[in-house]
């Protein structure tokens with residue numbers, strides 16, 4: 001209960017599973033007392049997941065190239081074509097990394113990269129079919145709408161044809177990458193050469209209608225307004241009403257190093273946690289909410305579990321893109337599980353479809369493999385792989 005009758009009514013309706021409007025979401029975001037907001041969001045989580053389970057996944061982000069023609073201002077990962085630090089991994093190297101991931105228990109790979117001027121649909125067909133031939137059980141949850149649009153343009157085919165062909169080659173689902181901020185003003189300010197937010201959603205809608213589900217993300221903190229943050233989730237919710245194809249929503253905070261946008265991140269931890277809770281209340285049609293310990297840190301990641309979050313994402317056996325822009329947080333599987341347990345939740349390893357693979361009902365069931373640790377092999381960080389032919393470096397998980 002709060003001292004404000006209007007806020008109380010909205011919180012109660014949302015906690016009961018009712019739909020709230022974008023205007024009501026904005027009011028909650030700016031005015032609702034923090035604890036009341038978290039309590040309402042956690043009520044939704046408990047109703048959806050009465051087993052009190054919080055999931056995680058073991059996966060690896062593998063970047064096939066950092067060469068990109070799109071030059072987003074916030075991106076510290078890409079290099080322009082012909083830049084001396086540009087690289088592309090051969091298929092054998094990508095398969096080697098997939099093999100390492102499988103050995104460590106990964107069930108999913110996120111193959112992502114820049115918009116290489118030569119990479120059309122044929123490149124992705126070759127890559128995905130090679131991964132599936134070598135590791136048939138490894139789920140390819142990869143690329144994003146931007147890559148789909150780019151490959152369609154390079155190959156001169158429709159979006160539908162691209163998705164049909166890469167699905168036939170082995171793509172299982174599309175990552176929510178590249179959403180950044182979907183509303184036009186903030187998107188144009190940070191990624192003027194990228195497709196519009198409407199186009200990003202159009203690709204997702206086509207994919208969902210072709211049976212390829214996805215996740216949806218949001219990057220907070222590059223100068224967008226509170227109203228634009230709410231507009232972003234409204235655009236996603238509208239598509240979800242038609243397709244039901246977004247499995248989860250994953251907000252994360254912009255990292256300000258090594259890019260052309262510069263500046264300090266403008267999303268504070270409190271703003272992040274409040275937004276996570278509002279997202280849980282707003283998305284009555286999206287099943288899962290994942291928080292980002294990678295960009296906000298493990299403490300905030302654990303706190304988010306009290307704000308409606310039911311999934312802590314991945315240990316990230318490899319991550320290069322966000323770490324290039326300054327994310328320094330690292331973890332290991334045993335630590336991720338104790339973060340979940342420390343929030344009084346039951347940890348469970350999930351697959352891409354959020355099915356439970358292993359539920360750690362008691363601490364005696366907790367995983368003990370200390371090899372499952374975050375890594376990087378970034379070109380932009382000291383000690384990074386500079387082309388990535390070397391074995392992954394292990395990061396101190398403290």
Ligand code: SF4
Nearest residue numbers: 068070071072075114
């Ligand atoms: S965010 Fe993606 S599309 Fe934008 S510059 Fe970086 S690699 Fe290219």
